[in-house]
Amino acid sequence: xxxxxxxxxxxxxxxxxxxxxxxxxxxxxxxxxxxxxxxxxxxxxxxxxxxxxxxxxxxxxxxxxxxxxxxxxxxxxxxxxxxxxxxxxxxxxxxxxxxxxxxxxxxxxxxxx
Amino acid sequence: xxxxxxxxxxxxxxxxxxxxxxxxxxxxxxxxxxxxxxxxxxxxxxxxxxxxxxxxxxxxxxxxxxxxxxxxxxxxxxxxxxxxxxxxxxxxxxxxxxxxxxxxxxxxxxxxxx
Numbered sequence: 227x228x229x230x231x232x233x234x235x236x237x238x239x240x241x242x243x244x245x246x247x248x249x250x251x252x253x254x255x256x257x258x259x260x261x262x263x264x265x266x267x268x269x270x271x272x273x274x275x276x277x278x279x280x281x282x283x284x285x286x287x288x289x290x291x292x293x294x295x296x297x298x299x300x301x302x303x304x305x306x307x308x309x310x311x312x313x314x315x316x317x318x319x320x321x322x323x324x325x326x327x328x329x330x331x332x333x334x335x336x337x338x339x
Numbered sequence: 340x341x342x343x344x345x346x347x348x349x350x351x352x353x354x355x356x357x358x359x360x361x362x363x364x365x366x367x368x369x370x371x372x373x374x375x376x377x378x379x380x381x382x383x384x385x386x387x388x389x390x391x392x393x394x395x396x397x398x399x400x401x402x403x404x405x406x407x408x409x410x411x412x413x414x415x416x417x418x419x420x421x422x423x424x425x426x427x428x429x430x431x432x433x434x435x436x437x438x439x440x441x442x443x444x445x446x447x448x449x450x451x452x453x
Contacts, residue, residue, distance in 0.1 A: 260441040262441070262444075267446075267447075268446055268447070269343075269429055269431075269444030269445050269446045269447050270382075270429070270442075270444045271444070272441050272442075272443075275441060315381065315382070317441065326384070326387065327441060327442060329374075329381050329382040330381060331379065331380065331381035332381055
């Protein structure tokens with residue numbers, strides 16, 4: 227079936243380094259993608275989104291890249307801080323379902339001081 | 340500040356009990372969702388509702404039911420709790436047709452069935 231997955235379940239980086247979290251999706255009809263951050267004991271929080279007619283979008287310290295050719299999504303975090311330590315999920319909405327998200331399994335990012 | 344509020348952070352219930360998990364949103368969102376989150380399995384959709392009194396099954400509806408009598412409230416019901424329903428339950432809401440900013444999630448309810 228259709229799925230959204232992650233290449234790596236865990237990622238450990240040094241404070242100040244840049245982090246890259248990857249996500250592969252299988253539904254070529256997906257037209258909207260979102261990255262969520264989930265800190266321990268909390269619900270997921272929106273970070274950044276991107277639509278399928280774009281290949282890059284930047285926010286504050288975060289950039290999402292979309293490569294539709296290989297169905298790959300990445301989240302880049304610049305100058306990673308200890309407060310960035312969390313589980314990061316990618317999620318997609320496929321065409322025909324404007325409101326139902328499919329989530330990846332998540333990547334645990336650990337930032338070492 | 341917009342919110343999705345889940346009534347309990349932690350619950351402990353006995354096998355066979357009927358369990359109600361409540362979720363309230365103050366954003367006038369049409370869509371509401373219940374997910375469960377388990378290590379290694381990510382978020383899995385149990386049920387969702389796109390309007391009052393409307394509901395649709397998600398990917399893992401077995402053992403669960405839902406109720407949406409008012410727009411702001413979406414309840415998840417475990418008819419007869421079992422130990423394999425021990426999990427983190429997350430409620431979310433969103434607008435239609437476009438989900439700008441995706442879902443807004445509650446803080447979750449960690450349910451333990453003993």
